[in-house]
Amino acid sequence: MADRYYLYGIFPAPGPANLPLEGLDAQVVQTHNLGDFTFLYSVACQKRYLSSRKNLLGHEKVLEAAMEQGHRTLLPLQFGLIVDSWEQVQEDLVAPHADDLAQLFERLDGCREVSIKVQWEPSTELELMMAENADLRAQRDQLEGTQLGMEQVIFIGQQIEAALEERQQGIVDQFRQALTPLAKDVLENAPQTDVMIYNAAYLIPWESEAAFSEAVTAVDSGFGDRLRIRYNNFTAPYNFAQLN
Structure with missing residues (x-):
C-alpha cells in the first residue's frame, strides 16, 4: 500500500534540508519540492487525525520548531491535511494557486506573527465607572430606590450599557494606538469569551518583537491589575497566510 502524507506547511524552495524533527505518530518530518515550493510532511499513519489537544499541539510544534531553526518564511497548512500523492498536491494546490502562494511568501518575508488577547472583569469595571461618573451613578440609584416605569428602566439600562461599551472601546483603542504603528499588518x-475585549494578531518585522513586547507591557501597566493579558510572541502565521 502506497504511503499517504500528512502536510504541515510550505516553504519557498529550496527550503530546509534534514530537519531533525518528529511529527505526528512519531514519524520523521521530511521535505518535498514541487517547483518553487517545498512541503513539510511526514508519513500519515492514520486515515484521519482527530483534532485532539495532543494532535493539534503536535502539528503546531513541528511548524514552530522549523521556524526556530531559522526557516522563518513558512506558510502553515490547516490541521489534518492528508494527501495520497504529490501529483494530487501539484494539481489541487500548486498549479491553481502558485501566484497567490508566491504573494503570501513575499508578504511574510522577514516578518513574524504575534497575538494579543485582553480580558477584563466587567463587574469591576462597572463599579469603577460608577465611582467616576456621578450622573450614571444617580441613574443606577434610581433603579434601586424608586418605582420606575418599564421605559425608564430600559432607558437607564441602555445608558449604562453604552457607557460600559465606550469604556471598553477606550481600553482597546489604547492598545491599537500603541501597537499598530509597530506592525506591518493587523x-x-x-x-473568544464574554470577558475578552480584544483579540488581535499582528504581523511585525522579525527583529522588532522585543520593542513590540515592551509596548504591550507599557499599555498594560497603565491599567494596574484591571486587565489580564495573554501575549504570544511566537506562532506560525495562520492569520496572515490565507489564500484569497
Missing part, C-alpha cells in the same frame, strides 16, 4: 478577530 487582523482583529472576534473575542
Whole structure:
C-alpha cells in the first residue's frame, strides 16, 4: 500500500534540508519540492487525525520548531491535511494557486506573527465607572430606590450599557494606538469569551518583537491589575497566510 502524507506547511524552495524533527505518530518530518515550493510532511499513519489537544499541539510544534531553526518564511497548512500523492498536491494546490502562494511568501518575508488577547472583569469595571461618573451613578440609584416605569428602566439600562461599551472601546483603542504603528499588518478577530475585549494578531518585522513586547507591557501597566493579558510572541502565521 502506497504511503499517504500528512502536510504541515510550505516553504519557498529550496527550503530546509534534514530537519531533525518528529511529527505526528512519531514519524520523521521530511521535505518535498514541487517547483518553487517545498512541503513539510511526514508519513500519515492514520486515515484521519482527530483534532485532539495532543494532535493539534503536535502539528503546531513541528511548524514552530522549523521556524526556530531559522526557516522563518513558512506558510502553515490547516490541521489534518492528508494527501495520497504529490501529483494530487501539484494539481489541487500548486498549479491553481502558485501566484497567490508566491504573494503570501513575499508578504511574510522577514516578518513574524504575534497575538494579543485582553480580558477584563466587567463587574469591576462597572463599579469603577460608577465611582467616576456621578450622573450614571444617580441613574443606577434610581433603579434601586424608586418605582420606575418599564421605559425608564430600559432607558437607564441602555445608558449604562453604552457607557460600559465606550469604556471598553477606550481600553482597546489604547492598545491599537500603541501597537499598530509597530506592525506591518493587523487582523482583529472576534473575542473568544464574554470577558475578552480584544483579540488581535499582528504581523511585525522579525527583529522588532522585543520593542513590540515592551509596548504591550507599557499599555498594560497603565491599567494596574484591571486587565489580564495573554501575549504570544511566537506562532506560525495562520492569520496572515490565507489564500484569497
